[in-house]
Amino acid sequence: MAIATATRMGPKTETTFRIVAPVAVGVIVLGVWQFLVTVVGVSDYLLPSPASIIEEFIQFWESILSASILTGSNALIGLIVGSLVGIALAALAARWRAVDQMSAPVVASLAVIPIVALAPVLNSMYGADSQFGRQAIAALASFVPVFINTLRGFRQTTLVHRDLMKAYAASSGQVLRTLTLPTARPFMLTGIRIASSLAVISALVAEYFGGPRGGLGGLISTSAASSAYARAWAYVVASIALGLLFYLVTLGLERMLQRHAPQAQRRP
């Protein structure tokens, strides 16, 4: 019965529900949290109350903003460089089998490198006052999903399309432009969307292992170390917001470039 009602919902009701439901869940969780701390009396030391976190967030707003910009720009540089290298290498691997075979083990090992292992090494390589190590880690983390997805996308061209291009005597540049790249585009964009979250996480985690201060990761660890737990949580909230921002922007990019997808949904 409940299922029947759900499927009979109008599209407008459905959209409203999709927004209202998670917001309601969030409000309830925050309410219970606040209740636990203020009424039940869970120690502030264990779990700072939402109100105190908001208070810290407002008080340290300027520092939070500058830290977000620092970490965000490291993640963005990493994401852009990683994606460009990933796409370029995928194009080479799709074109020449030898490149594919040579790169496969390298990519597989890059995919399993833990950030925690690489961060101290890069920090000592590039010095304690350089952001380069963090950007490099974000780039490495972004590279893998972009490369793997793009390469898969390059291999999605169908036989009938390839036959058609041959029948048209299209040059290899024309085939790339009119067939291979458009076919790979949705895969490429999915790779970049996955990479966007990874880039933020990597840039942030890399800050735990030394290097210049002032990023979100660094401030979380300093605040926690000086027992300012509510402040640490405020920086965590900012990190989540930053990650979401990256994700939503790349998602928007994906939607925008897949122009005809929403039209297809309009089909009766």
Add this chain to the structure above:
Amino acid sequence: MSTAVEIIGVDKTFDTRSGAVQALTGIDLTVEAGEFVSLIGPSGCGKSTLMRLIADLDEPTAGTVEVFGKGARQARLDQEYGIAFQSAGLLPWRTVAANVALPLELHGVASAARSTRVAELLDMVGLADFADRYPDQLSGGMQQRVAIARALAEQPRLLLMDEPFGALDEMTREKMQSDLVRISAETGAAVVFVTHSIPEAVFLSDRVVVMSPRPGRIQEIVPMRLGADAARAARTEELREERAFFDMVTAVREALHQGAPVGTAPRGLENR
């Protein structure tokens, strides 16, 4: 009358993991300009392979394929033919108009001339109102009509079609056959049409080339006496109910059964 396709002594062998497979052997076939020729036969008789050789999508192991007096490769490079496959093969990210414009675009036709030509073609296949739609918004029959418009974009004198209506339902299929009869009469192009439907081959063709499998060869060429060339446009729905039509269907069916072992019908054939 000049010759559209001339195939002399063609063999085609595919190398597979389980050894060489003889797909075609000793094929000789001539298609005159403006002639409609169907290739029919059971699965595995090499009819699609033969069409791919004419299109230079594959190369013969022995023998020669000439299209309008040129080698098949040169003819492909000179864009002497238009082609349509069983799956429409439209690019899903392009609109109907942009799909039809694709060959014109690839061959450097100026934008203004391109849009005029695309409008003409969409008019011809009855899809003028769908120019801005995307392929996934069209039915299978409409997609196939877009593919035919695209094949006709550069006014080829030869049209190669590999089971273009194979995936369509019976109603749509008969409608498309009538449309094709009209279009081929309008354009005057020679057509090489691969099918496994006997009535389809009979309805459309001037000659039906009956092929048999293992190894693929030409069993018999059955001329259709249903009014060739100029009278082709006069082929209407009524023809499907005339006695001459059934006689031709019988003639093709008998030619097909000659190549099969006694008592078993050739596989993969449709009598509908």
